[in-house]
Amino acid sequence: MTAVFLGHSSSPLPAEEPACSGPQTVTLFRHAPLLLDCGRVLSDVRVAFHTYGEAREDATLVLHALTGDSAVHEWWPDFLGTGKPLDPSNDYVVCANVLGGCAGTTGAGELGGVPLTLRDMARVGRALLEHLGVRQVRVVGASMGGMLAYAWLLECPDLVERAVIIGAPARHSPWAIGLNTAARSAIRAAPGGEGLKVARQIAMLSYRSPESFSRTQAGERVPGVPAVTSYLHHQGEKLHARFCEQTYCALTAAMDAFQPTRADLNAVRVPVLVVGISSDVLYPAAEVRACAGELPRSEYWELDSIHGHDAFLMDPQDLPERVSEFLNR
Ligand SMILES: CC(=O)SCCNC(=O)CCNC(=O)[C@H](O)C(C)(C)COP(=O)(O)OP(=O)(O)OC[C@H]1O[C@@H](n2cnc3c(N)ncnc32)[C@H](O)[C@@H]1OP(=O)(O)O
Numbered sequence: 001m002t003a004v005f006l007g008h009s010s011s012p013l014p015a016e017e018p019a020c021s022g023p024q025t026v027t028l029f030r031h032a033p034l035l036l037d038c039g040r041v042l043s044d045v046r047v048a049f050h051t052y053g054e055a056r057e058d059a060t061l062v063l064h065a066l067t068g069d070s071a072v073h074e075w076w077p078d079f080l081g082t083g084k085p086l087d088p089s090n091d092y093v094v095c096a097n098v099l100g101g102c103a104g105t106t107g108a109g110e111l112g113g114v115p116l117t118l119r120d121m122a123r124v125g126r127a128l129l130e131h132l133g134v135r136q137v138r139v140v141g142a143s144m145g146g147m148l149a150y151a152w153l154l155e156c157p158d159l160v161e162r163a164v165i166i167g168a169p170a171r172h173s174p175w176a177i178g179l180n181t182a183a184r185s186a187i188r189a190a191p192g193g194e195g196l197k198v199a200r201q202i203a204m205l206s207y208r209s210p211e212s213f214s215r216t217q218a219g220e221r222v223p224g225v226p227a228v229t230s231y232l233h234h235q236g237e238k239l240h241a242r243f244c245e246q247t248y249c250a251l252t253a254a255m256d257a258f259q260p261t262r263a264d265l266n267a268v269r270v271p272v273l274v275v276g277i278s279s280d281v282l283y284p285a286a287e288v289r290a291c292a293g294e295l296p297r298s299e300y301w302e303l304d305s306i307h308g309h310d311a312f313l314m315d316p317q318d319l320p321e322r323v324s325e326f327l328n329r
């Protein structure tokens, strides 16, 4: 595998954060192609990524959620910074937009409907780490990023030293697949944007909780329209403005298809911190905890929040301290 740098722009991070750069873009698999799980081969895979801190051979790899991207400083400020779990002053932090994404990496729209897997995404991540000279990683992922962390544990056991998996099961339940099926049906029924907006509305209902909406979306903002209705419309518009429907279908299908066995998880040899979220209706805490129990060296901790699945972004409370403690052992 050889790589070519395409670009590099300076970071919008605060000046006090050392050596942060991104987004950078590199083309990987120029000579030896990537073999996908579906049997197709891909050459010249573009990967967009951010790095934080001085380059070194051991790093912390952050894996983003479904609609996330590589700009960790934008979406996880509670976790990135001096004294936080991802601390660029004494760690090398790397995050890449996933294969099939729509934030700089070769996207689903360019791949013409080729089915992707989470393990394919991990193989692209491995190639990026090789390019950066990284030989060992601590992996931290939430939501889709947490499922991708499971894929890393299975696909790259030689690279992963320990992992943090937040708000994610090892495999999708019928409930989670059902929600994604409805979202993809909406996209296929109304391609061009309207379906994606409905998909986001469905998803937002699974990312929050009844109590969260009772607290934040009671009453009306617009006369005659329930607040939650205008909220869901607004969230649909926001996603439509920044995301791509082919990516939505490809990534949700990859999550749905990821079904590692208990034996697969039993073979994982490294320590893993698994975090459930008490009010998560998408991935109920009990389900997340049961998956953790299939890992021989896991420990489970629960974030007690009313805000549902998105609490890892909106209401992390003492989760950053917990993750720091685990990563620095
Ligand atoms: C590990 C990872 O990779 S996670 C990936 C991170 N993901 C991202 O960064 C992208 C996805 N982003 C998100 O999911 C969200 O930004 C979150 C979860 C971080 C927070 O969601 P937000 O939309 O910022 O917050 P919230 O749900 O409170 O909604 C606020 C917005 O809704 C609007 N709003 C709130 N209530 C209403 C209402 N009743 N009617 C209309 N609009 C409303 C607000 O005015 C605000 O609008 P704005 O964003 O245009 O300013």
Ligand SMILES: N[C@@H](CCO)C(=O)O
Pocket (backbone or CB within 6 Å): 065, 066, 067, 068, 143, 144, 207, 310
């Ligand atoms: N709200 C996050 C979490 C979804 O898993 C996102 O949109 O990516």
